[in-house]
Amino acid sequence: MRVMVWILGLCFLGLMSQKLIALEEQFAFASQTQQKDFENICKELRCVTCPNQNIAESHAPVAKAMQAEIYQRLKQGDSIVDIKSYLVSRYGDYVLYRPVMNQHTWALWALPFILLAIGAYLWFAKFYVAARKS
Amino acid sequence: MMLTIRAHLWRFLPAFFLIGIMWLLWKALYIKNIPEDQISSKPFPSFSLNDVRHEEKAVTLADLQGQVSIVHVWASWCDVCVREHQEWLNIINQWPYPLVGMVYRDDANTVKTILAEKGDPFTLLLNDRTGQLGVDLGIVGTPETFIVDANGVIRYHHLGAIDQAYFESELLPVLKQLNGNDVG
Secondary structure (H helix, E strand, O other): OHHHHHHHHHHHHHHHHHHHHHHHHHOOOOOHHHHHHHHHHHHHEEOOOOOOOEOOOOOOHHHHHHHHHHHHHHHHOOOHHHHHHHHHHHHOHHHEOOOOOOOOOHHHHHHHHHHHHHHHHHHHHHHHHHHHHO | OHHHHHHHHHHHHHHHHHHHHHHHHHHHHHOOOOOHHHOOOOEOOOOEEEEOOOOOOEEEHHHHOOOOEEEEEEOOOOHHHHHHHHHHHHHHHHOOOOEEEEEEOOOHHHHHHHHHHHOOOOOEEEEEOOOHHHHHHOOOOOOEEEEEOOOOEEEEEEEOOOOHHHHHHHHHHHHHHHOOOOOO
């Protein structure tokens, strides 16, 4: 059993490192900062062909083309914000894994806090009633 | 009386919560992920690409302007596109509108072999080898089809394959309208 876990763990590590090597080999940068920026942008953008993957992990041709576009733009000196807003102008907010706060997405951001407030109110109300009864 | 109703109302809170979750789920499942208007009504991006069949010939946006064109994005590695090819041969045979092909991240020789075997319905055949024009267009996969007006503005966008019946019911009215009902 322990051997199996080790084998599975090594396979997983092998797959992960292969992915990273593939991304680095294809798109080499002169500076470490740009390389990190590239990897981070690719991880934060959704593959529009296969929506459950980011473009760093996807092998879809559109994801590869998006990687190439990001690479070219970073090399030209475009900022991360510029690159993201360019891709949003092509594909909409949908392309971002971390949604921006706007009139369509405010509920997404506010809902956890609203639920937390309701929970806190209920908890205090119950506590208050219990305290009054005793 | 009011107090009793209020006390009972709390019992339904989980049910309201569940309805809310169901509504969000329904919204996520039935609302299109990528709105069509993300692409339609936008100017066709500028480009300079070679024609797959004449590699010395550079094609630019200016070649699309001045006439209404159908732009069809496809690739030889896409089975759906290769199966759809015969439909386009039939469509263009009956409705000879300018059909601009855009080969997406593909090998030019494989494309030429397909054209030699099946036939070539394309007025121009752009070679988007890197996929840059595809990203500029906001395509999500192949095949995709656009109708571009004489000013170079995208007026229609379709995701997926097209057959002759679909062309006649959906694309033809747009083409006729843009051409002022006098072509075709």
